[in-house]
Amino acid sequence: MFDLNAIVRDNVRKMKPYSSARDEFEGEASIYIDANENNLGSLAGGQVYNRYPDPYQSQVKKEIGQIKDLHPKNIFLGNGSDEAIDLLIRMVCRPGEDEVLLFPPTYGMYEVSANLNDVKVKTLPLTYREYQLPVEEVPGAVTEKTKIIFVCSPNNPTGHLMDSGRIDYLLRTFNGLVVVDEAYHDFTKGLSWITRLDEFPNLVVLQTFSKAWGLAGLRLGMAFASPEIIGYLNKIKPPYNINQATQELALQALRNRDQLDEMIQTILAGRDYLWHSLASLPIVEKVFPSDANFILVKLAPELPADEVYGFLLQKGIVVRNRSKLPGCANTLRLSVGTKEENQKVVDAFVELKIRNWK
Numbered sequence: 001m002f003d004l005n006a007i008v009r010d011n012v013r014k015m016k017p018y019s020s021a022r023d024e025f026e027g028e029a030s031i032y033i034d035a036n037e038n039n040l041g042s043l044a045g046g047q048v049y050n051r052y053p054d055p056y057q058s059q060v061k062k063e064i065g066q067i068k069d070l071h072p073k074n075i076f077l078g079n080g081s082d083e084a085i086d087l088l089i090r091m092v093c094r095p096g097e098d099e100v101l102l103f104p105p106t107y108g109m110y111e112v113s114a115n116l117n118d119v120k121v122k123t124l125p126l127t128y129r130e131y132q133l134p135v136e137e138v139p140g141a142v143t144e145k146t147k148i149i150f151v152c153s154p155n156n157p158t159g160h161l162m163d164s165g166r167i168d169y170l171l172r173t174f175n176g177l178v179v180v181d182e183a184y185h186d187f188t189k190g191l192s193w194i195t196r197l198d199e200f201p202n203l204v205v206l207q208t209f210s211k212a213w214g215l216a217g218l219r220l221g222m223a224f225a226s227p228e229i230i231g232y233l234n235k236i237k238p239p240y241n242i243n244q245a246t247q248e249l250a251l252q253a254l255r256n257r258d259q260l261d262e263m264i265q266t267i268l269a270g271r272d273y274l275w276h277s278l279a280s281l282p283i284v285e286k287v288f289p290s291d292a293n294f295i296l297v298k299l300a301p302e303l304p305a306d307e308v309y310g311f312l313l314q315k316g317i318v319v320r321n322r323s324k325l326p327g328c329a330n331t332l333r334l335s336v337g338t339k340e341e342n343q344k345v346v347d348a349f350v351e352l353k354i355r356n357w358k
């Protein structure tokens, strides 16, 4: 049986959170002189940014909740989902003692955050070929010190969805947190794991405004979980972690949501164009199937990824070389661009074929 209080660190359970001016007075008043702000105004943005923002982002959460069909109590907002990853680790993992479990190749921040917090990283490679979760090996790998299992679906950098039966198995059998990172969910057809929150008290789902919503520069990520987990995240977060400008622009984006689907459809069409164009070239060994807004391209062994990276760079095209990740030898990761950009990328690969394949 999952018991949240049994895995939350003692110091986190016992500590008193910072109490901000906004926490201590929530009503309406005519003169606010409780937070040492500058009541004359500010040097940018007029009489808006001189005030501290809502520490719990009520309006943004309310409108996200309407879209996701969730109560605001199930929603945490972070300065990017990267902040949520870090806070989740700090919430349950004792430095120098506890562990997290990852399935490489996967997103790099889980390991970076674990390292920063002096939390041991255990890894089980995604099963070769289908790159699925090796759940059969999980019971042998976890101990009572394993507090979080991170699952990335669709996975970065491979781009594919994880089998839901296998995630289900982890949720039912593991007594720590199972974090399902759905940064690329908007590009998939399947149901989000947020629809299963009521079933699994140990489930945390991450989503972000950085990818489909096109707001990477704002730094706004979402964590969805039980009100108890969200309560602990709120307790340990920096008080004003989402700034005023971000909250305003997020509301603007949420209200323009009717444009989101069209943008996603254009990106998916671009992804299919890139996928088919590159998969047919002899210099490409494989293009991984993708449920995200990028594709992972495995080059033929005769053509080292470093050299192709350099060739593309000469053409002004920057891609991500993922060759050093386990299971990703000789691969490049390409984000889907605009129609013209995708065309230029394909042209560059075709030219590469002519130069190298005579």
Ligand SMILES: *Cc1c(COP(=O)(O)O)cnc(C)c1O
Binding pocket: 079, 080, 081, 082, 083, 107, 152, 155, 156, 181, 183, 207, 208, 209, 210, 216, 219, 220, 221
């Ligand atoms: C891009 C990405 C994120 C980062 O999200 P931010 O909200 O920008 O911090 C999280 N997880 C995965 C798997 C990503 O690829």
